[in-house]
Amino acid sequence: MVTKGTAAKKAAPRKTAAKAAPRKAAAASARSKAKSEASSGQPGKVGPVRRTFAPWNDPAAKPFILYENITKRFGDFVAVDDLTLGIYEREFFSLLGPSGCGKTTLLRMLAGFETPTEGRILLDGQDISTVPPYRRPVNMMFQSYALFPHMSVADNIAFGLKQDKMPKGEIADRVDEMLKLVKLEPFKTRKPHQLSGGQRQRVALARSIAKRPKVLLLDEPLGALDKKLREQTQFELTDLQQQLGLTFLIVTHDQEEAMTVSDRIAVMNQGNIIQVSTPAEMYEYPNSRYVADFIGDINLIEGTIASVSRGKVTVETADAGKLVVNQDLKADKGQKAWIAIRPEKVRIALKKPAARTDNVMSGEVWDIGYLGDVSTYHVKLPAGSTVKALQTNATRLIERPITWEDQAWLSFSPDGAVVLLS
Amino acid sequence: MNRGPSWFNITSMVMGFAFLYLPILILIIFSFNESRLVTVWAGFSTKWYGELFRNEGLMDAAWVTARVAFVSASIATVLGTLAAITLVRFGRFHGRTLFSGMVYAPLVMPEVITGLSLLLLFVAVNFDRGFWTVVIAHITFSMCFVAVVVQSRLVSFDASVEEAAMDLGCPPGKTFFVITLPIILPAVISGWMLAFTLSLDDLVIASFTTGPGATTLPMKIYSQVRLGVTPEINAVCTILIALVTIGVVTASIVTKRQEIERKRAEAAAVRADEPQQV
Numbered sequence: 001m002v003t004k005g006t007a008a009k010k011a012a013p014r015k016t017a018a019k020a021a022p023r024k025a026a027a028a029s030a031r032s033k034a035k036s037e038a039s040s041g042q043p044g045k046v047g048p049v050r051r052t053f054a055p056w057n058d059p060a061a062k063p064f065i066l067y068e069n070i071t072k073r074f075g076d077f078v079a080v081d082d083l084t085l086g087i088y089e090r091e092f093f094s095l096l097g098p099s100g101c102g103k104t105t106l107l108r109m110l111a112g113f114e115t116p117t118e119g120r121i122l123l124d125g126q127d128i129s130t131v132p133p134y135r136r137p138v139n140m141m142f143q144s145y146a147l148f149p150h151m152s153v154a155d156n157i158a159f160g161l162k163q164d165k166m167p168k169g170e171i172a173d174r175v176d177e178m179l180k181l182v183k184l185e186p187f188k189t190r191k192p193h194q195l196s197g198g199q200r201q202r203v204a205l206a207r208s209i210a211k212r213p214k215v216l217l218l219d220e221p222l223g224a225l226d227k228k229l230r231e232q233t234q235f236e237l238t239d240l241q242q243q244l245g246l247t248f249l250i251v252t253h254d255q256e257e258a259m260t261v262s263d264r265i266a267v268m269n270q271g272n273i274i275q276v277s278t279p280a281e282m283y284e285y286p287n288s289r290y291v292a293d294f295i296g297d298i299n300l301i302e303g304t305i306a307s308v309s310r311g312k313v314t315v316e317t318a319d320a321g322k323l324v325v326n327q328d329l330k331a332d333k334g335q336k337a338w339i340a341i342r343p344e345k346v347r348i349a350l351k352k353p354a355a356r357t358d359n360v361m362s363g364e365v366w367d368i369g370y371l372g373d374v375s376t377y378h379v380k381l382p383a384g385s386t387v388k389a390l391q392t393n394a395t396r397l398i399e400r401p402i403t404w405e406d407q408a409w410l411s412f413s414p415d416g417a418v419v420l421l422s
Numbered sequence: 423m424n425r426g427p428s429w430f431n432i433t434s435m436v437m438g439f440a441f442l443y444l445p446i447l448i449l450i451i452f453s454f455n456e457s458r459l460v461t462v463w464a465g466f467s468t469k470w471y472g473e474l475f476r477n478e479g480l481m482d483a484a485w486v487t488a489r490v491a492f493v494s495a496s497i498a499t500v501l502g503t504l505a506a507i508t509l510v511r512f513g514r515f516h517g518r519t520l521f522s523g524m525v526y527a528p529l530v531m532p533e534v535i536t537g538l539s540l541l542l543l544f545v546a547v548n549f550d551r552g553f554w555t556v557v558i559a560h561i562t563f564s565m566c567f568v569a570v571v572v573q574s575r576l577v578s579f580d581a582s583v584e585e586a587a588m589d590l591g592c593p594p595g596k597t598f599f600v601i602t603l604p605i606i607l608p609a610v611i612s613g614w615m616l617a618f619t620l621s622l623d624d625l626v627i628a629s630f631t632t633g634p635g636a637t638t639l640p641m642k643i644y645s646q647v648r649l650g651v652t653p654e655i656n657a658v659c660t661i662l663i664a665l666v667t668i669g670v671v672t673a674s675i676v677t678k679r680q681e682i683e684r685k686r687a688e689a690a691a692v693r694a695d696e697p698q699q700v
Contacts, residue, residue, distance in 0.1 A: 146586035160590030
């Protein structure tokens, strides 16, 4: 078991999280899809559909949590900058961004530990900006778990219920129910320091949902767990959220985690929200280079707009001449633009693809990253930039494998790429 | 490779310990001396301990000292803990630097100055000097030690534990008593013990601020020694040393045992978790 663990850890750094994410997310969604019959894929939508739950597309739906023109300053530092965001009931919403982007501040403002400098926060239509944390119907799971070290597991879980003056018998029942939910019944009388990291995490989770809060806030909930335990817990979290019908707001810097668990993701940078959308939309249609680069792995080819027509954009690039993308885009001729294409959507071959006339590039194989299940080929184009292509290693033996210094042909479909203007 | 400690190491260690503990050892030995003369050995006896308990002056002084130490340590612990919480938990308020400087100033203030200034104050406000003036003086100088001990514990204590309590519906005041205080209690207790021993030990400040009927043990010993050391003094010192030693040894055994217990529990937790990670 120990050797297994170390082997997994050794392999992990080679497989960048960026590449693992989309496949992981797809698997997660497929699993959920199998479970709920209601979710049949909607035509014209990207990515697998987790469930037919999309109140954000319904203009009549009212957000359950509403951040209204929120600004938060710490001295001269602007942590959150005039931000407006609506989160719907029963939604699993992720705030994703690098450290210092304001995501934790946003969470702490909802919990009541920080007061907005400007703007207000509405919960179920009520302004809660001035309500102290101990009177808010939201509970938080802390990054450090923040378990009470001098109390047993059962007392930790019962703490919030005791504050509500719940009758003793009911408290005992609820604690048992929670222990069962997180599978910690045998550890009821243990103290937090007698538990492992994974067990502590589950106690923290049980404690934060014991009061049945309207909203559960999770601050980097899985950050302290090792990779395997983290993956397992991600699925447990989504199951739990559906089972309890709670609204979850999670803060993370791990895009893989965000993609696996969320209904919608907000990518943040420097106190602003850059894009809010479902994981699949975020991955397939990023709205900027920042998001494209932050979520997963992507090739960005710089160029200028050559022509724009209905549903079709042509971009003139130094690396590969004219490239075509099927996209409705408002842009001017000559404007600077980037073609963003995911490595798994780039095909690589030794012969020039006969079927394609557009979007074909040729270059020298510069590097190959063999990850077992897939290989990444880094191909250097004549003008100097490198394009990555991802290929599944579907068979064990290949007659003529692509190798270093081969001249290879890259191609992609006009449907597979996006043109970004910023 | 390692062939044990070298001769140099052993010698320096023996000399170091001798320097520290030989005087105390001699004091203890001579407290069991038969002779009235402190420096001449005349055989083993415990008679000076009996004499000691019949010496009303010394016993009174001991009782005063114990009361002063208990009262001043208790009040200093409350105030010192409050000061530490203010410094750690309330962030950057206006005048924080000034406040922390003033809290810690008595740490480095010469005792003579503290004592003299307190004396002048008591005279100025016409406060009758006695038991309470000594208590107030001891609170003043031992509070900062408590603040230091409690502050160092608070700094290493995850503030989100308090936030979690409030998040679960516990108002801030209650949070302090049910969460913060139990967690920092060991530091508060050691702060109290520190304040207690400092008060027990103090001669200079007590001499300045005391009045009739409130002679502490160090003052009594000092005044008697000026007339010549008697074996009774040796006996009382030996008792003090014994008390302190018992206290320190007990505290360290308790700490050690807790640590062993915790390590064992952690190991058990890891073992319990293993099958789930397969």
